[in-house]
Amino acid sequence: MRVEHQPLLTRNPCTQRHLISFHYGRPGRADKVYLQASLHADELPGMLALHHLRGMLDSAEARGQILGEIVLVPIANPIGLEQTLMHDAMGRFDFNSGENFNRRYPDLAETIRDRLAHELTGDADENRQIIRRAMASALKQIRPSSEIDSMRQAQLLLAHDADFVLDLHCDAQAVVHLYGETPCWSQIEPLARYIGAQASLLASGTGAGSFDEACGQPWWRLAEAFAGRFPIPSGCVAATVELRGEADVDHALARVDAAALYAFLQHRGILAGTPPPMPALLQPATPFDGSLTLRAPCAGLVVFLHKPGAWIERDEPVVHVIDPITGATQVVCSSIRGVMYMRSAIRFAAAGVELCKVAGATALEGGVMVSA
Missing domain, CATH: 3.40.630.10 (Zn peptidases)
Incomplete structure (x- = not known):
C-alpha cells in the first residue's frame, strides 16, 4: 500500500x-x-x-x-x-x-x-x-x-x-x-x-x-x-x-x-475469495423523482410518529407540528406509500422546512408534500 x-x-x-x-x-x-x-x-x-x-x-x-x-x-x-x-x-x-x-x-x-x-x-x-x-x-x-x-x-x-x-x-x-x-x-x-x-x-x-x-x-x-x-x-x-x-x-x-x-x-473480482451469499434486496429500486418530501405547513414543535425505515401508507399521518402557544396541531400525512428513509434532526421547524422523505414507486410532479 x-x-x-x-x-x-x-x-x-x-x-x-x-x-x-x-x-x-x-x-x-x-x-x-x-x-x-x-x-x-x-x-x-x-x-x-x-x-x-x-x-x-x-x-x-x-x-x-x-x-x-x-x-x-x-x-x-x-x-x-x-x-x-x-x-x-x-x-x-x-x-x-x-x-x-x-x-x-x-x-x-x-x-x-x-x-x-x-x-x-x-x-x-x-x-x-x-x-x-x-x-x-x-x-x-x-x-x-x-x-x-x-x-x-x-x-x-x-x-x-x-x-x-x-x-x-x-x-x-x-x-x-x-x-x-x-x-x-x-x-x-x-x-x-x-x-x-x-x-x-x-x-x-x-x-x-x-x-x-x-x-x-x-x-x-x-x-x-x-x-x-x-x-x-x-x-x-x-x-x-x-x-x-x-x-x-x-x-x-x-x-x-x-x-x-x-x-x-x-x-467485483477486486479481492480474492468467494464472497458471502448475496443477501435479498430489502426494497425494490424506485425513481429519484418518486421521492416525496414532506415539509412543515407552519412553524412549530416537530414530533415524528415513525422512525426511519418505517413503511408509510398513503394518507397515513407521519408528523405532528404543534404550536406551543395556541396548542394547535397540524398533522402532516404522506400522499404516497413507501419507505420513510430519512428524517430531519430539527425538532422546532419554521414553515416550509423539510421534515422527512418517503421513497415512492412512481414519479411525482414536484416531489413535495406540505400537508394533507
Missing part, C-alpha cells in the same frame, strides 16, 4: 491542505474501485467504515489477495472538516463561497465529446482507454481558481479511471440508502444487497453536478451521443451510499459496513 498527498490550492501563504489517498494493488491487473468518505465533512459514518475497511485490506494485501486496484480517500473534504461554528461542525457548504461541497463538478462528457468524435474507433475496449485519456487530459488542463475547485480536480484525477466509484455520505437521521444512475442499476444492485439498502433511488442525471454524476454519467451520455457510430462501454459505475444518520458513528455498525464493502469488492 502506498500513500499519496495531493496539495490543494492555498488560500494564503501560511496554510496548505492536502487530499490524502491510500492505494492498494496494482493498476491494470483487474478493475479499479475508488471509495471516498465525508465529502460533506460533518457526515462521518463512512469515514469510520473506511477505517475498518483499511484494516481488512491490509490483511488481504499481506495474503496477496488484492487482485485489482483500490483507492481509499477517508477524508474527501479537508476544507469542510475544519469548519465549525460555535462548536458545531458545518461541513456541507463552503464558508468561503457558500457552495455545496457536492456540487459544481466539471461536466466531462460535454468537455471531451467533440474531441472524441475524431479519436474513437470501432473497438469498445480501445474506446474505454481513449475516453479515460481524454478525461485525464481535460482534468489536467483545468486551472483552479479556488481551493474548493482544486479539491474537486484532485478527487476526479484519482477517480476518473475507476470502474466503480463509491461516495460515502449519511443523512440527518436515516436508514442505509443509496443514489445511482438508472442505466447502471444492474451493476449497482449487488451493492444495494450487500450494504442492506432500504431505499435505492435512481435517476438518469439529476443535473446536480454531484461527484458521483461527474464520474459515472459521462459514460452513458457519451454512449447515447455516439450511438450507431462508435461502441462506448460502461466505463464507470458510480453510486452515493448514505450510511444511516450523522450520529451513527459506531464501531459495530462500521464493521458491518466495512464487511459489506469487502464482500462487494470480492463480488
Whole structure:
C-alpha cells in the first residue's frame, strides 16, 4: 500500500491542505474501485467504515489477495472538516463561497465529446482507454481558481479511471440508502444487497453536478451521443451510499459496513475469495423523482410518529407540528406509500422546512408534500 498527498490550492501563504489517498494493488491487473468518505465533512459514518475497511485490506494485501486496484480517500473534504461554528461542525457548504461541497463538478462528457468524435474507433475496449485519456487530459488542463475547485480536480484525477466509484455520505437521521444512475442499476444492485439498502433511488442525471454524476454519467451520455457510430462501454459505475444518520458513528455498525464493502469488492473480482451469499434486496429500486418530501405547513414543535425505515401508507399521518402557544396541531400525512428513509434532526421547524422523505414507486410532479 502506498500513500499519496495531493496539495490543494492555498488560500494564503501560511496554510496548505492536502487530499490524502491510500492505494492498494496494482493498476491494470483487474478493475479499479475508488471509495471516498465525508465529502460533506460533518457526515462521518463512512469515514469510520473506511477505517475498518483499511484494516481488512491490509490483511488481504499481506495474503496477496488484492487482485485489482483500490483507492481509499477517508477524508474527501479537508476544507469542510475544519469548519465549525460555535462548536458545531458545518461541513456541507463552503464558508468561503457558500457552495455545496457536492456540487459544481466539471461536466466531462460535454468537455471531451467533440474531441472524441475524431479519436474513437470501432473497438469498445480501445474506446474505454481513449475516453479515460481524454478525461485525464481535460482534468489536467483545468486551472483552479479556488481551493474548493482544486479539491474537486484532485478527487476526479484519482477517480476518473475507476470502474466503480463509491461516495460515502449519511443523512440527518436515516436508514442505509443509496443514489445511482438508472442505466447502471444492474451493476449497482449487488451493492444495494450487500450494504442492506432500504431505499435505492435512481435517476438518469439529476443535473446536480454531484461527484458521483461527474464520474459515472459521462459514460452513458457519451454512449447515447455516439450511438450507431462508435461502441462506448460502461466505463464507470458510480453510486452515493448514505450510511444511516450523522450520529451513527459506531464501531459495530462500521464493521458491518466495512464487511459489506469487502464482500462487494470480492463480488467485483477486486479481492480474492468467494464472497458471502448475496443477501435479498430489502426494497425494490424506485425513481429519484418518486421521492416525496414532506415539509412543515407552519412553524412549530416537530414530533415524528415513525422512525426511519418505517413503511408509510398513503394518507397515513407521519408528523405532528404543534404550536406551543395556541396548542394547535397540524398533522402532516404522506400522499404516497413507501419507505420513510430519512428524517430531519430539527425538532422546532419554521414553515416550509423539510421534515422527512418517503421513497415512492412512481414519479411525482414536484416531489413535495406540505400537508394533507
